[in-house]
Amino acid sequence: MLESAQQLMVEDLYNRVKEKIDDTSLFNTPCVMDLQRALVKDRLETPRDAVDEVWPNVFIAENVAVNKSRLKRLGITHILNAAHGTGVYTGPGFYNGLNIQYLGIEVDDFPDIDISKHFRPAAEFLDEALLTYRGKILVSSEMGISRSAVLVAAYLMIYHHMTILEALMTLRKKRAIYPNDGFLKQLRELNELGIQQRNKRS
Template identity: 40%
Template sequence: MVDSLKSTEEKSTISIPYESPTIEQLEDILHGGQLSCNHVDEVWPNLFLGDMYMSHDRYGLWRLGVTHVLNAAHGKMCCKGSDDFYGTTVKYYGVAANDLPTFDISHFFYPSAQYIHQTLSTAGAKIFVHCAVGVSRSAALVLAYLMIFHNYTLVDAILKVKEKRWIFPNRGFLKQLIALDSTLKSKSQTEKPTQDDL
């Protein structure tokens, strides 16, 4: 009896290595739930995700209390944002990303996550993250933020954002997010305290 109890305890302490989801599994999750989105949705406290229409609506952003803008389509014809456009009341950060599966958006994961984190760590600050439609480039950066600063798995980050907004990063971005997910999880597993540390 004691031996069987001991083996049960040993089994419960064995950690199963984390496996990141496949692109197909992510797309199944992304296809589910609500399939519409507004020009802007608050997907995390004081973090708004939206499209270029909202990015051009300075009065609408002012009404939301937005103090910072992260444009994931900086320099594109439809999304020409700048400090000049928003004036002195809104801080602007531009990411010149293309919504193509071949584009490497992963270079922007950490700098964008840091910008979002610093903004949300400031009392009274609110950030609007957008691209052209607000479902691929900007969504990928918001997912990376939740993963990097809030220890969400990629699946949990997607489910969190999808509570408020339909998103669908392209396959290339999903692949890069899977790589980030895998890196973050393997890092957290190696940093877990051992019995001696407790």
């Protein structure tokens, strides 16, 4: 009886993690579990403020998008709200008089949500912001650890040809981030696609 209970526990544990340890990568993309391990390793040493500059002139923040005086002090020219209508309730009109360009993305922070359709538009907006004279962009979400982090990672992968691990670790050096499993899977797919395209060109 005890043996069968232990077997059930092992099977249950395996069923819960098997999707995270999927390693059917053509290009050695780390599995979700390995990515999660890398993100939590030495986490006490990772800074975590309300707002962090995670790449030159790219800031990730929680609850700063509604603080107009803080935005002015930071010199923010663009805002990418990754929680538009789902946690951070601002919009273009909120920033009237501040000369801020705004892009709102309405996406919930759940593993079964498709955030990948926003990778390219968000990356283009980030790139445009950084090409602007004295451009500084704030990427905001409720906690600044999942949706915003995934969109900035996608930008680094698309425009700076980073691998998924390079992009996530670049952000993690500056901010503690914890994207959900589903978002990490979608970043893995972007990683595979990017490597495939680079291999075709070479």
